[in-house]
Amino acid sequence: MYKQLTSEQRYTISVLLQNRTKQKEITEAINVSTSTVSSEIRRNSGVRRHYNWETAQANAVQIRRRKPGNRSVDKDVMEEAKRLLVTEQWSPE
Secondary structure: OOOOOOHHHHHHHHHHHHOOOOHHHHHHHHOOOHHHHHHHHHHOEOOOOOEOHHHHHHHHHHHHHHOOHHHHOOHHHHHHHHHHHHHOOOOOO
């Protein structure tokens, strides 16, 4: 199952990159796949190829807020849908 990186993992990536640690060693240190680290660095490195963990975390939070996923269904909407399913005997045919 996919899980987003934590701020601690992003900070660790930043510190290890500053110490010129190889990506494979970074992946082992934070226990994620190599492609995850590679994508994270590519996505959140500026024009000068400098990775900033604070900017990366802020970007992740902003994206999470814009794309709330299935949790975005309002409770009132869900209750109305359930009521209609029962009272109108809707079925997924």
